[in-house]
Amino acid sequence: MPKLDQTHDPKLQSWLASANGHPDFPIQNLPLGVFSSHSGKPRGGVAIGDRILDLGAAIEAGLFDGEAREAAAAASGETLNEFLALGARARCALRARLSELLTLGNPDRSHAEACLHVATDCTLHLPARIGDYTDFYVGIHHATNVGKQFRPDNPLLPNYKYVPIGYHGRASSISPSGTAVRRPNGQTKLPDSEDPRFGPSQRLDYELELGVWIGSGNVSGEPIEITKAAQYVAGYCLLNDWSARDIQAWEYQPLGPFLSKNFASTVSAWIVTPEALAPFRSAQPSRPEGDPKPLPYLTDEADQKEGGLDLQLEVLLRTPAMREKGLSPHRLGLSNTRHMYWTVAQMITHHTSNGCNLQPGDLLGTGTISGPDAASCGSILEATVGGRNPISLPSGEERRFLEDGDEVFLRARGQREGFAPIGFGECRAVILPAL
Amino acid sequence: MPKLDQTHDPKLQSWLASANGHPDFPIQNLPLGVFSSHSGKPRGGVAIGDRILDLGAAIEAGLFDGEAREAAAAASGETLNEFLALGARARCALRARLSELLTLGNPDRSHAEACLHVATDCTLHLPARIGDYTDFYVGIHHATNVGKQFRPDNPLLPNYKYVPIGYHGRASSISPSGTAVRRPNGQTKLPDSEDPRFGPSQRLDYELELGVWIGSGNVSGEPIEITKAAQYVAGYCLLNDWSARDIQAWEYQPLGPFLSKNFASTVSAWIVTPEALAPFRSAQPSRPEGDPKPLPYLTDEADQKEGGLDLQLEVLLRTPAMREKGLSPHRLGLSNTRHMYWTVAQMITHHTSNGCNLQPGDLLGTGTISGPDAASCGSILEATVGGRNPISLPSGEERRFLEDGDEVFLRARGQREGFAPIGFGECRAVILPAL
Numbered sequence A, B: 001m002p003k004l005d006q007t008h009d010p011k012l013q014s015w016l017a018s019a020n021g022h023p024d025f026p027i028q029n030l031p032l033g034v035f036s037s038h039s040g041k042p043r044g045g046v047a048i049g050d051r052i053l054d055l056g057a058a059i060e061a062g063l064f065d066g067e068a069r070e071a072a073a074a075a076s077g078e079t080l081n082e083f084l085a086l087g088a089r090a091r092c093a094l095r096a097r098l099s100e101l102l103t104l105g106n107p108d109r110s111h112a113e114a115c116l117h118v119a120t121d122c123t124l125h126l127p128a129r130i131g132d133y134t135d136f137y138v139g140i141h142h143a144t145n146v147g148k149q150f151r152p153d154n155p156l157l158p159n160y161k162y163v164p165i166g167y168h169g170r171a172s173s174i175s176p177s178g179t180a181v182r183r184p185n186g187q188t189k190l191p192d193s194e195d196p197r198f199g200p201s202q203r204l205d206y207e208l209e210l211g212v213w214i215g216s217g218n219v220s221g222e223p224i225e226i227t228k229a230a231q232y233v234a235g236y237c238l239l240n241d242w243s244a245r246d247i248q249a250w251e252y253q254p255l256g257p258f259l260s261k262n263f264a265s266t267v268s269a270w271i272v273t274p275e276a277l278a279p280f281r282s283a284q285p286s287r288p289e290g291d292p293k294p295l296p297y298l299t300d301e302a303d304q305k306e307g308g309l310d311l312q313l314e315v316l317l318r319t320p321a322m323r324e325k326g327l328s329p330h331r332l333g334l335s336n337t338r339h340m341y342w343t344v345a346q347m348i349t350h351h352t353s354n355g356c357n358l359q360p361g362d363l364l365g366t367g368t369i370s371g372p373d374a375a376s377c378g379s380i381l382e383a384t385v386g387g388r389n390p391i392s393l394p395s396g397e398e399r400r401f402l403e404d405g406d407e408v409f410l411r412a413r414g415q416r417e418g419f420a421p422i423g424f425g426e427c428r429a430v431i432l433p434a435l
Helices: A055-060 A066-074 A081-086 A088-102 A109-113 A140-150 A245-251 A301-306 A320-324 A344-352 B055-060 B066-074 B081-086 B088-102 B109-113 B140-150 B245-251 B301-306 B320-324 B344-352
Strands: A032-036 A043-048 A051-054 A116-118 A123-125 A133-136 A166-169 A174-176 A185-188 A197-200 A208-214 A233-240 A265-267 A312-318 A330-336 A363-365 A407-414 A427-432 B032-036 B043-048 B051-054 B116-118 B123-125 B133-136 B166-169 B174-176 B185-188 B197-200 B208-214 B233-240 B265-267 B311-318 B330-336 B363-365 B407-414 B427-432
Touching (some): A043 A055, A081 A088, A081 A233, A208 A344, A233 A407, A265 A427, B055 B066, B066 B081, B066 B088, B081 B088, B208 B344, B265 B427
Parallel strands (some): B174 B265
Antiparallel strands (some): A032 A043, A032 A123, A043 A051, A051 A116, A133 A166, A208 A233, A208 A363, A233 A265, A312 A330, B032 B123, B043 B051, B133 B166, B185 B197, B208 B363, B233 B265, B311 B330, B311 B407, B407 B427
């Protein structure tokens, strides 16, 4: 697990005023991403306050040495895959140097300032070329809520508390925050209809998830032990796994969700490192009395002690009418990564337990992370109980599912007494009407 | 649909003697792949008889002009993705020139001969960087046979005859023929046991499938119409979708197969083009009386008339004892691509009907293609009825599922009166014991 060091000091101030007290990107965060400005190609950068530090420019200005320079070079291209593959040591060297460089009083300030771009003038891209995308189902309240709609007496299937359930998703249709999502057409079948019909989904939903970026990979045939699994994580993001519930209900038997999910997924563009999240590690929440113990290959004392994460997760909605009236996005759910039944290390170890190989830049999703009550749902399917109880919005509107023009925002935030709070940045998209 | 031209003439003979009458690679086939010889890097080549033509070397020797030269250049690198993206026109130009160049009497023979490598001295690699891999379930006899083992009275689910069922598989663990497959460990639960156990799969299986390489892709949000879907296919291969049935049974609810499949998939290394397969197109077999018509978005007259394929598919087994006794591989099943309930065009149109974007080098699998009887099963689960009826082998051994050291071979072959028969080359792998 990452150690706490001077880069986590909450008293650390940057010479860049906008970084100090920035809700997402104070000097204690330093997430990496890929951006482009008006003129240049997509290239690696670091978010700091309302600016982006151009890593390639900073190398040319001579601001890095040794291992930090190697890491910065690997992170300066069109994707961060090469950087992700380097692992923790190089990542920490870069973080230490970035923290020093951006700290108030650093003599290299003027050189570094010349490498900053105004973030709102830049375009953010996917931070890595995603080889494979796997989505898990570790939010036990989500699994229970959804299960209840299908099987009121037996919401959780018998495998749930033994197997970190997951499945493969679509890598090609993952986009960075801000990319609009077109409502999918598809086959749906109403309960009282004999035949299915083809047309726009009527039950379009969001899913509030944490994304995990894989760093170094494993060789095919060689599992990753639970005691080492955390070392394979290069960072985290927000993930909205858009879902068409009516398409899903008709197609998912027997091979799982397909077209109901693969039309689009949205990620926040910045990779928040395990080092930045070190202050927000927590014990894995204890399993309810009577739950089975995880099998030995999924059991590790250190993981139980600090393999959990304590991050606030939030989903908000803004409709076209709300935009017109100047209303802020309305919160639909407030949850926390502590509601994960399995840790990220358990997800990785399970995923590779059969020898499956992970590669740098692979993306894992946790699945929807809902809390135990109605105010903490991570999908509208749960919040409206399958569309039966509409949500009331401050504009006077109601929603059972998402409508065209609706904009969905996800947010994540780490906050803990004695540490500087950090955020993940924007993860939003607007719904376009079906073709 | 590809047209028949002089490259399909069965009387065409090559100056390379081994090509004439070659079971897989006569001059009428000309599949593309990526190979390396002792010295060089992986690079694009064409299989002809028992040789491989080095495309980069042939360009340097001045053997290509115009569009054929452009296509050869795109196919001469470490992966064929760039070539696949070019589409049919460039592919046809290259095929026409290759056919001419290799035909008996061609004046460039000596220059071309200098670009040939002995195939058995070369290593074959994956022909493309696979972005996403999707596996379908279009073999209706397979779906019925497997369904019967779970639901004797109702083997096919209600969606089967409306939806070309598919799901996302794992791209990272796909290997070319010859790569050994390690038996996976995983969670399994016996019916009479209260808890699952973790250990080597006891029900390891093969799956006999046709693979489809995607050529040009579609833009996210823009479906591919059924009338145009065939244009997006760049070629075909064999695909063995190894499956651990005991892991599958315990894990697959509710999100589908995951670790039971993603430890390994094996493909034949040569991309057999739609042009090479033009003589083996056929009408889509008519649906049994009473089956629903496909929905309009999946209906196209031309596809019904010639969107089917008539390729013989075969799976064979050789155990260590058979190898020791010098016995040939034993046929476990003989099937045909005519047992597909949905065409490749219907798979592509369905896949993109929600706007999902396909990319050059994506791989689609058809799912296991079994025939209607016991001798035509494409998986051992079907051939032994879930392990109940063991298969007898010429070595005196029996098999209920695959054992360590077993080697599985897939074969595909097009043959039709008036045309030169062609094959797909080798798709084989041996099972290594679990770790």
